[in-house]
Amino acid sequence: MLRFLQLDVFTHRAGGGNPLGVVFGAENWTSAHMQAFAAWTDLVETTFVLPPTQSSADYRLRIFSPSKEIPFAGHPTIGSAHAVLETGFARNRAGHDARRLIQECAVGLLPIVTEYQNGRRELYVQAPLAKILKTGLDAHPMLVNVLEDMPLGAIAPAFVDGGRRWWVAEIGTESALRSWRPDHASIAVLAKSSDSMGLCAYARADSKQQGGYDLVVRAFPAGVGIEEDPASGAANGLLAAAISQLEPIGSLAAGYQVSQGREIGHDATLNIRYEAGRVWVGGETQTVVDGSLRWET
Secondary structure, three states, X not given: OEEEEEEEEOOOOOOOOEXXXXXXXXXOOOHHHHHHHHHHHOOOOEEEEEOOOOOOOOEEEEEEOOOOEEOOOHHHHHHHHHHHHHHOOOOOOOHHHOOEXXXXXXXXXXXXXXXXXXXXXXXXXXXOOOEEEEEOHHHOHHHHHHHOOOOEOOOOOEEEEOOOEEEEEEEOOHHHHHHOOOOHHHHHHHHHHHOOOOEEEEEEOOOOOOOOOOEEEEXXXXXXXXXXXXXXXXXXHHHHHHHHHHOOOXXXXXXXXXXXOHHHOOOEEEEEEEEXXXXXXXXXXXEEEEEEEOOOO
């Protein structure tokens, strides 16, 4: 009998974030078995928590979309760390590494830190290093088609690589971004032609409407067949890296809070921090389902 948890990641309440399935006890499953189960759950990602192969790690994580295994994603990483702590599979390290887990995955060893805000646990992962490949509206012929007549912000659009590739573009106002109905077919062409996930559009919060967040993000990962993502850890990590390089001095330079998903019925909150030149992405996770898994292999 295996254990299965379904979680809601990057949210203060169940139903607001990004769903995730987590399986414990699948050490004897093949990759094909894992892929078949991930296809059955039909969640954006399903993860499998396994014993580590490296002595410095606390656990090993494999991440599957319904169609393929992926090396890293933000919300599966944060959610799985929550599940590891909830089930006692691993504990935060003491001493110098207090409140820290080390996750082993396909991109290497990733530190995850636990913090508490008003008694509520938040988990932060150090995002993989990212670099800007291109900048400007003319960086790709499809960008003009995708952004159409949208008012743009102060930072030029950019193509960013950090394990996964995203186009990021600042929109001039929060209201314009929230009401935008993008051409998803054009985003898909952009994603396919640039071998990227798609477009991550963002806007600074309108001062009159600000509700504790600093940035609004909408992510359109057409490159993996998804129109819009309710909460994107990896995309926000790449976006934060781009902002730190393109606008090193400004209101966002000390870190910021993101609102994402309201346009598709969610209400996710992601926190961005900068520390010694590295980006940390974090937030809360809620356990929705905790039960036994029966699955023939």
